[in-house]
Amino acid sequence: MTEIRNDWTRDEIAEIFALPFTDLLFRAATVHRAHHRADEVQLCTLLSIKTGGCPEDCGYCSQSASADSGVKATKLMGVQEVLQRAAQAKDAGSQRFCMGAAWRNPKDRDMPAIVEIVKGVRAMGLETCMTLGMLTPAQADMLAEAGLDYYNHNIDSSPEYYERVISTRSMGDRLDTLGHVRAAGINVCSGGIVGMGETREDRVGFIHTLATLPRHPESVPVNALVPVKGTVLGDMLADTPLAKIDDIEFVRTVATARITMPMSMVRLSAGRESMSEATQALCFLAGANSIFTGDKLLTAPNAGDDEDAALLARLGMRAMEGDEPMLACARAEAAE
Numbered sequence: 281m282t283e284i285r286n287d288w289t290r291d292e293i294a295e296i297f298a299l300p301f302t303d304l305l306f307r308a309a310t311v312h313r314a315h316h317r318a319d320e321v322q323l324c325t326l327l328s329i330k331t332g333g334c335p336e337d338c339g340y341c342s343q344s345a346s347a348d349s350g351v352k353a354t355k356l357m358g359v360q361e362v363l364q365r366a367a368q369a370k371d372a373g374s375q376r377f378c379m380g381a382a383w384r385n386p387k388d389r390d391m392p393a394i395v396e397i398v399k400g401v402r403a404m405g406l407e408t409c410m411t412l413g414m415l416t417p418a419q420a421d422m423l424a425e426a427g428l429d430y431y432n433h434n435i436d437s438s439p440e441y442y443e444r445v446i447s448t449r450s451m452g453d454r455l456d457t458l459g460h461v462r463a464a465g466i467n468v469c470s471g472g473i474v475g476m477g478e479t480r481e482d483r484v485g486f487i488h489t490l491a492t493l494p495r496h497p498e499s500v501p502v503n504a505l506v507p508v509k510g511t512v513l514g515d516m517l518a519d520t521p522l523a524k525i526d527d528i529e530f531v532r533t534v535a536t537a538r539i540t541m542p543m544s545m546v547r548l549s550a551g552r553e554s555m556s557e558a559t560q561a562l563c564f565l566a567g568a569n570s571i572f573t574g575d576k577l578l579t580a581p582n583a584g585d586d587e588d589a590a591l592l593a594r595l596g597m598r599a600m601e602g603d604e605p606m607l608a609c610a611r612a613e614a615a616e
């Protein structure tokens with residue numbers, strides 16, 4: 281078993297990131313195998329339960345009210361409709377149902393419906409994950425009491441690059457919410473986006489921030505920017521195509537996350553649709569062991585269940601079943 285460390289230095293992480301590619305992949309695959317089954321991938325389904333009109337100004341996001349992306353703002357979806365969508369996801373073989381709302385933070389008047397949704401989805405035997413923006417300690421406790429398994433709240437990038445992408449809230453605000461989620465006893469899902477025009481040093485700083493949290497997030501989503509027309513970053517990258525991240529650098533980011541956070545589920549998240557099967561296969565070799573399935577993310581298109589099933593079959597890999605990810609969390613606790 282690899283030692284679980286929370287005292288990584290930025291230099292150490294930069295050194296791992298820059299290893300010869302073959303050495304990096306070998307090391308990441310070795311760590312992966314010591315803690316997880318390397319032939320299994322967790323399937324998660326996303327649903328946007330409240331879309332668009334968000335007061336935050338995240339430069340990548342189609343749902344920000346300050347973007348001109350054409351995404352229409354909706355109200356919070358009704359409980360029954362969410363449950364129906366969760367049932368479809370379960371039938372399609374999903375293990376975790378992740379629900380996102382385009383809020384800066386939930387209002388207290390929204391909480392009863394959110395609690396009902398968590399209880400209903402959980403009762404179907406799915407793991408529940410929500411991403412609703414910033415939480416107060418009391419809201420985190422309410423979600424924990426409802427039985428929420430995971431809360432997603434991404435740090436998105438390095439502390440330095442974060443400020444260039446979002447101005448309406450700080451990295452400190454994000455870390456505070458992650459602290460409230462942890463204190464409430466909910467599993468933490470936190471990652472970020474690569475390909476936003478950041479440097480290698482920023483990608484190192486991004487992994488360093490996650491890998492030095494007092495406890496590593498149980499899930500680490502690594503998104504590749506989906507460039508959306510009408511968003512600051514979508515338009516910037518359309519003008520400077522050279523800023524687009526190359527596949528090898530993306531795989532390096534996944535491998536470095538795997539090596540520094542051995543127990544975590546590393547999720548190959550947004551951006552898979554424009555990734556070749558070979559790149560996705562390299563990501564699995566580098567330690568990614570979770571994906572979003574279904575033909576839609578929150579607002580952007582995704583690969584789709586059939587394509588994913590075909591990819592896993594071609595690679596001779598299989599969907600994770602039962603409580604295996606929770607087992608990983610239990611092992612993490614036991615290792616403390």
Ligand code: SAM
Pocket residue numbers: 340341342343380381382383384411412413414432433434436471472473503504505506507508550551578
């Ligand atoms: N409003 C909540 C929040 O920001 O925490 C939840 C929803 S938000 C859409 C969830 C995450 O999706 C963001 O933190 C970001 O990392 C990712 N994301 C959003 N737009 C993206 C894009 N165009 N490409 C890649 N990832 C994106």
Ligand code: DTB
Pocket residue numbers: 326342378380411432434471472501502503506549550577578579580581
């Ligand atoms: C995460 O890290 N990626 C997911 C999930 N957490 C909520 C969201 C991806 C959003 C991609 C862009 C869109 O669909 O609008």
Ligand code: SF4
Pocket residue numbers: 334335336337338341342343344345381382383384413
């Ligand atoms: Fe709002 Fe979340 Fe999009 Fe930022 S990422 S604009 S907080 S929905």
